[in-house]
Amino acid sequence: MVKSELQRDLLDILGADGLVTEWAQRRTYEADGLAAYRSVPALVALPSSADDVAAVMRACVRHGVPVVPRGAGTGLSAGALPHPEGVLIVMSRMHRILDIDPVNQRIVVEPGVTNAAISRAVSEHDLYYAPDPSSQIVCSIGGNLAENSGGAHCLKYGFTTHHVLGCELVLPDGETVELGSSTLDPPGYDLRGVLVGSEGTLGVVTKITLRLLRRPEAVRTLVADFESPAAAGVAVSAIVAAGIVPAAVEMMDNLAIQACEEDAAAGFDVSSGAALIVELDGPAAECDAAFAETVALCQESGSTAIRVADDPQERALVWKGRKAAFAAMGRLAPDYFVQDGVIPRTRLGECLARIAEMAAEADLRVANVFHAGDGNLHPLVLYDSANPGEGERAESLSARIAELCVEFGGSLSGEHGIGVDKACSMPTMFGADDLAVMDRVRAAFDPAGRCNPDKVLPTPRLCGEKPGPYRPHPLEAAGVIERL
Known part of the structure; x- marks a missing residue:
């Protein structure tokens, strides 16, 4: 106590x-x-x-x-x-926008400002903040910085780290320091880069300077249906091989399509094996030419239907459907684990097939919705914690999927972070010397190890006593008591 x-x-x-x-x-x-x-x-x-x-x-x-x-x-x-x-x-009470510099395309905010609020605040200057996690209407910039969040448009515009210029950080001992600056490439060690994605283990960020972008002249969006995720993966490879750099390339499998369509009524074909959302932006002439080529490549790759979102309202509806994916899973199961491992794009079909085999072996369903353009998977392992043993099977399958991504030559995490969930899987990706270096970096900021302990790096206490899925008390399962 x-x-x-x-x-x-x-x-x-x-x-x-x-x-x-x-x-x-x-x-x-x-x-x-x-x-x-x-x-x-x-x-x-x-x-x-x-x-x-x-x-x-x-x-x-x-x-x-x-x-x-x-x-x-x-x-x-x-x-x-x-x-x-x-x-x-x-940090929710620290939600002030401190300064907007439209000429230099900069904004200074407190960490509790929501992601979407930044774009709203600068829209009158024809500017916006590029990273767009699916939870952008509620997630905060401080949390985005901690996890190095991305979103659908990370293929072209990168992750949070590419848009954070400087930070005010309170160290674990209470000292306040400034890391980075408002310039793009300040001299000295890139401690800003060390901080972004450190998951709250190095201190508490209290002020952030962000880079803003000009809104593109044109935006073109399509939804291409395919018989399977593997077929859609062929189209993704073809688009990238053609030298086209879309703002976003998102994929949903049939299970995800069904959930999203029931939730958002965005016009997806629920009979489709997979849907590919491709968005291009930039100068109008360039965008139109690349879009026409993208449509042709999808057709050549076996697309069964292509829907072009011709106006902003229809485009918003398409993205509403895609960004509803995680919440929509509640229509399929009361609980889920989600991973965000990264694999090479060329191995999408192979990896998804292996995930399907693993799910069948565990007698569980897995819905896939992910950033196909950069191979950032988001498999959602669906389960019901009220069923004895199902939560444990789901947790095990989720961890095995994350480690499978490493086996395929990828990474444990693309944008959600390691946290508690994947800390004990870190040795599958990093050797003992690598982990020791990370631990020394952490200790340079927090020698006592008091700031967000038992996260990111595996420890005997964490991996021996890892908190698992909520398990109902026998009296709760019998209906005698209920959980508040």
């Missing part, structure tokens, strides 16, 4: 309105978007300023208590899973 002295210190810093102590309210924060892993924090801090964050960090140092930063809680790797004996620092 957290010392009462720490609670009093935090009350002095944040006030009663800024500290959550009651158990039922703390349970609100017990999980992020990967809800299979749960842990109730000892205390929840709600800072309103960078000074608040620094003071909270110093108080936790004095009392030797671990801290876990949290953004909007939409992460999908249990990266914001609270420590049961620690303080969860929730």
Whole structure:
């Protein structure tokens, strides 16, 4: 239990309105978007300023208590899973846009600003923020930075790291430092690059300078149906081999199409084996020529039907359907694990076939919806935790799929991060020396290991006591009690 002295210190810093102590309210924060892993924090801090964050960090140092930063809680790797004996620092109240510089295409924000809010704030200047995770209307920039989030348009425009120029960071001991700058390539070591994607293990970000882009002159979008994901994969390879760089190339298999269409009514063909969403943007003449070639390549690759989204409303509907995918899985099963391993594009069909075999062996369904252009898979392992043993089978299958991506020459994660979910799989991708170097980098920022402990790197405690799927109490299963 957290010392009462720490609670009093935090009350002095944040006030009663800024500290959550009651158990039922703390349970609100017990999980992020990967809800299979749960842990109730000892205390929840709600800072309103960078000074608040620094003071909270110093108080936790004095009392030797671990801290876990949290953004909007939409992460999908249990990266914001609270420590049961620690303080969860929730950044949702730090949501101010501090400065907009349209001439230099820059914006300075606090970490609680939502991804989509940035594009809204700069739309009058014909600018936008390129990274667009599916949860962009609710996910926060601080969380995007922690996980190096991407989204559908990462094929052409890259991930969060390509758009973060500088940060204000509160170190685990409470010291505030500046990393990076508003310039594109400042001299010195790229500590900004070290920070982006570090999953809250190096400190708490309190201010971020982002790069903005001009809105493209033209945008063209199509949906191509195929008999199978393997056939759609042939089209993806053909498009890339032709030298075309789409803004986005997304794929959904039949199971994902059914769920998305039922949820969003976006006009997808539920009988299709796979749907490929391809979007191109840029100067109008260039975009039109590349789009015509893309249509031809899809047809040559065996597309059974092509739908062109001719106006902004239809284009928005297509993307509404695609971005509804994860939430729509609730129509197929009450629970799921999601992975985001990366494989070479040329092995899409082979890998998806192997995932289907593994799912059949585990007697589970797997829906696939993913960023096909850069081989970033998002297999969703569907299960029902009320069925004895099903959660464990799903967790095991999910881990095996992540490790399969490494076996195919890829990576454990493309944009969701490692968190708790994949930490024990890290040795399948990295050797002992690699992991030791990562640990030394982490220790340079946080020698005591108190900042988001038991995440990213495998540890004996984590891998021996890894929190698994929620398992109902026998009385709950019998209907005698219910879970609040």
